[in-house]
Amino acid sequence: MTLSFTPGPTAVPPAVREAMADPQPNPILEDEFTERYEILCDQLAAVYETSHDVVVPGGEGILGLEAAIASLVSPGDRVLCLSNGIYGDGFADFVDSYGGEAELVSAPSDEGFDLEGVESALETAADDDDPFALATMVHCETPTGTLNDLEPVLDSLEDHDVLSVVDAVSSLGGTPVPTDRIDVCLGASQKCFSAPPGLTTAAISDRAWDAMEERDPASLYTNLLPWKDVSDGFPYTHLNANVAGLETAVDLVLEEGLESVFERHEAAAERCRERGAELGLEVYPDPERQSPTVTAFHRPGEAAEIQQRVAEEEAVLLATGLGELEDDILRVGHMGYNAEVEKVDRAMDALEAVLS
Ligand SMILES: Cc1ncc(COP(=O)(O)O)c(C=O)c1O
CATH class of the missing domain: 3.90.1150.10 (Aspartate Aminotransferase, domain 1)
Structure with missing residues (x-):
């Protein structure tokens, strides 16, 4: 092997594999599943070290990236996309495909974010009274093993009152992420949690929920809004075995x-x-x-x-x-x-x- x-x-530890092999509650018919899902979300908030809501849609990491854009970008919206790698560039592609206008501020893949470029784009947007709806960036660009410093960018975005979407897929659960400063912070089950692929995690601020409610996204699978309150059911059949696996994986992290x-x-x-x-x-x-x-x-x-x-x-x-x-x-x-x-x-x- x-x-x-x-x-x-x-690699997935035995305890996680065993949890997935157990009989699972029915995610549509049994309250037990919803109760367990809600506990998982609270425990994930502890891993994120955040007071924001955490939701766990079914679908692996890319779903979270696309869903954040689908839920927050309306046709014509301007989005500031910071990039020094493939996943950073990918956010701009999603923005374009949902009808937004991506302004890509790129840096070479062996350098950090272009902070001057970011500041200048934000200043120009303020001068022209043509603000960005949000900004996107990647914490760990996995393909180059690069961990980006988010704090200076988050400072600039806060100064200009711009929402932030961060891909923390390969950093969450392995290194601190400043989630309370981020409006939508994305993770996935198959990286530092060591559960199999299948679940996206998203920590969402109140103002990001408000922005989604204001625009009422049309999509179903890529819409985060139905995950805000699942007491009346999930938007589609949830992946009960994956949820059980992530439950155990998160327990292991919190126990340690x-x-x-x-x-x-x-x-x-x-x-x-x-x-x-x-x-x-x-x-x-x-x-x-x-x-x-x-x-x-x-x-x-x-x-x-x-x-x-x-x-x-x-x-x-x-x-x-x-x-x-x-x-x-x-x-x-x-x-x-x-x-x-x-x-x-x-x-x-x-x-x-x-x-x-
Ligand atoms: C930084 C980053 N974002 C997003 C993804 C996408 O996740 P998935 O593998 O679930 O498609 C990955 C996967 O390698 C990643 O490294």
Whole structure:
């Protein structure tokens, strides 16, 4: 059996697999399911460290990204999309496909956000009295292992009273996320929670709910609004086994304690970088932007072959980069269940065997 060290979907611990195999309450007919779902949302709020509402629609991570845009963007709305990677760019594509006007403020994938560009776009919008309806950004750009500093951007957005949507899919549950400052903060079951893909998580501020209510989104599957109050039922049949799995995964996080979970991710990342340095591997982002959940090594033109050999010869699954950097970046995921020094050693032993 291949050991998986990808940055999602992550390896799933036995307790989560067992919980999913249990008989589940009927999500349409039995109140027990709704009660359990609501407890899960409250426990997730503790992981998010937020007082905002948390909802858990069925559908993996991308659903949350699209749903945030579908729920908040009306045709003609201007949206400020910050990007230094593929998922940041993807938000702008969603905005365009829902009839909004995306203003993309891009930075190279090995740099942080373009803060001057953001400030200038916000100032121009204020001068022209043509405000942005919201701004989008990604906390951890998984394909490059880059953890973005959200705080300075959130400061600027607060100064200009612009709603924020943040993709925290590969950081939530692995490192602190300033959720109380974010209007829609998105996560997914299959990253640091180490549950299988299938659920999106979203922490939503009151003013984001108000904005959704004002525009009354037309879509069903990508509309977050019906999730605000599910006491009369879910908008579609909920994924009861996935909810049971995430319930157990979140219990594990809370039992361990967030501080210990974050420290475990830091220690795993540090070990990964150390072992990489011993092998002469360079980490793609600068030290101040390296994510504790995934390490991206820069191996231009070689990543795909190395990844394939590690899988075939050592039965360890790593990941390459994505898009233009597919063959230039080799990624080791150390998220959730895999965020342990011993496990990282196992992955790096396999990489060492192939590289030497
Ligand atoms: C930053 C980021 N956002 C969104 C997603 C999308 O999640 P999914 O894999 O569920 O489509 C991913 C998945 O890798 C991701 O890394």
